Amino acid sequence: MDPTLSLLLNGIVSGLLLGGLYAAAASGLAVSFGMLDIVNIAHPALMVAGAFLVVILGTWLGIDPLLAALLQAPLFYLLGVGIYVAYHHFFERRGDEALQGLAFFFGVMFIIEVGLVMAFGPEQRFLDPWYGFVTLRLGEIDLPLRMLVPALAALAAIGLLYLYLQRSFTGLAIAAVAQDPEALRLMAVNPVRIKRLAFGLSVALAAVAGGALVVVQPVEPSSGQIFIGRVFAICIMGGMASLLGTILAALAFGVAENVTATFYGPSWSPAVAFGWLLLVLAFRPQGLFGKAA
């Protein structure tokens, strides 16, 4: 096969795998930003915090990063609940103090990132799973397990989330709470409690995504920054509240970014993310799967 074609094909495939990781990163945001309309810009920072904790936990217990991520998820759920309670008490209740709310999450992001620098130093950390150096081969196509496994795990996690949102009562309540909190109240369901649960869930998802991140690449405290543009672009393009949309947008995004990196070098990735974000905002802010304003 023509080497350029092979390169392109592999670029696309690894882009899809990368997209799986991005989908994991963005799925939590689909819940907090898409469904609850909370602009949690600290989401990537929480993911990185999750990644660091996975490194610590995984190294200490000698377990696989994804397993460690699963184990620590409840902790991050509680953290998410705590953050939401503070956010709701000080900002959401007060009405349209959008500026203070945004500044709050920026502060949280900042505290997490600088806190990580202070605790762990600015260097990169990594944790290799046992399959970290195994690569499957499908003809011309390489499938490194270090990318395939997190992608599959991400899809599984999102699939579970989807089932939960569609089938369980609380899940449906989460979808409803953004659209019609009054209707929920009439059913004797406290919208605040639902939002608390949902936000906690979104942070737990961020922690799981952190585990996936660690498998794919080494992490450093500032890793979250480039993800901000990525996850928001993906979330917006996926139509905000649609999980399917998020997955598709993430896959497309991963491919675009990876193919650019393959042919033009990896240092331009942030530009791809930002350019993508701008394009989405300029032409279709309701996303590919969202409803028009």
Add this chain to the structure above:
Amino acid sequence: MTVAAPASAIAPPRPAAVARPRHLRFWLGALILAAGLVVALRWLGNDYAYFAGYFILQYVVLGTAWNILGGYAGYVNFGAAGFMATGAYAAIVVRQALGLDLLPGILAGALTAGLLGLGTGYLTLRLRGVFFSIATLSLTVVLHTLVVNWDYVGGSRGAYIVRPREVPPFTSYGEYLFIVMLGLAVISVGIARAVELSRIGQGLAAIRDNERAAEAVGVPTLRLKLIATTLSGALMGVAGAPLPYYSGYLNPEAAFGLAYAVNAIAMPLIGGIGTWLGPVIGAVLLATLQQAATVTISSALSLWIVGWTLVLFVALAPKGILGMVRRR
């Protein structure tokens, strides 16, 4: 045309807008304060004092600039570091390409950063405010990448500017930079105040309070927002332009420092947004504290404290220090 006080009113209505802005008082006060500072520091004769003074004044400009869009209009710019770095690198480019020095560099910084603000605004301000904020966040990352890959300005290795040992009639290079930044601070605060009191500022306040209603009653919201973004961006560029001259060396790490991003937001919010005095108070307070802290504790820890202070103020004292004082 006279207006008769209605008999039903308890007291004749006092038109709130009649109070004539005390322009003269402000400028006189600012110039006297500035002159006083120059004299005091010259008498002190300590070069470190000039550098500390520069550090604080730079934040006065940065905070004031941020406030024009954030405090007046309610649109949060998370990318202050990017705008500031734009100013710094514009100064370097102008120096390397045209051999021009500090003052033209400041102009170049203002122009470039202003255009950047205009562009970002034009692309995102028609949408919800949060989209503008998110765009500014990723903008910084992109600019950082651009600079790192741009060899002309030194890429990640950085660029050098040789600092002259003497700059007559100033006693030292440090004093020269201090006075330049002092001038910039007075000018920026003056501009912010002028905007605040003008119909632009009043229109921005209406936008901040209720943009949909403002648009519905005839306020040209997009135009005003673009003016604010451009002006804010330009002034942030002005804050950054002297930076390479201050340190003699500039690399992306320093230019895009997190400290700028968080302080640009924290200082106005803690001092009190919505008026020109707030960022000044916040900047003087926080910058002084950080200068003091860097010699005693690590800079990461002092930045961490700024982050916590921001969160605490925004939650407990959203109107900032000025708000707490005014409530009495």
Add this chain to the structure above:
Amino acid sequence: MNEAPVLLRAEGVGKRFGGFVALRDIDIEMRAGERLGLIGPNGSGKSTFVNCLSGNFAAYEGRVVMGGHPLEGLKPHRRVRHGLARTFQLPQPFGSLPVLENVRVPLLFSGEPGNATTRALECLEQVDLAGKADRLPRELTQVELRRLELARAIAAHPRLLIADEAMAGLSHAEVDQMLALLFRLNAGGMAVLMIEHIMRAVTEFSERLVVFVAGRKIAEGTPREVLALRDVEDAYLGRQ
């Protein structure tokens, strides 16, 4: 009244949201100084129509022409320059500005910024809020907020005022007050398009009535004529 020039002409105005058609093929004409009422069940497209007229919805089908000027492509603040004004169902004051400033600041961007303070005070007097010029909106009662909303809307001498459910939630006496106010404003030559659910108010006020059901105009005429129609009765009582 019939000889008054045509002020507003809406031709074939329609609006879709994705697959949902909120408004279809609306033709409405208003003359200068006229009092037109717009009624219809919830969800019939009244607010959507108002948003198309005011420009809050930038994209819609059909045309809106004001005093001979087509308004297509114009943002809301530009439509104000052509003499269009609207109030919102829920009052939308500028929370941090005193009552007087609420009315005065928009005037700074109108044709006569120099007269802003004087004109603002005039408007406050017209709605009987002059005594509260220094107060903040949060200190006002609901009905006072609605009066402030009106004051702000009429400040730039609009030729057409769209009063979008300005009386929702008011008591009987308060409704009478608002009606009297709107009659006064209309007497000065301003046309008023009143969208209202309170039948008593809208039938008393309107010279002509238009009925929307499911995004279409199904009736138009004097209040007496319109309310006698079977279709209108059916629409309100839910019969197919």
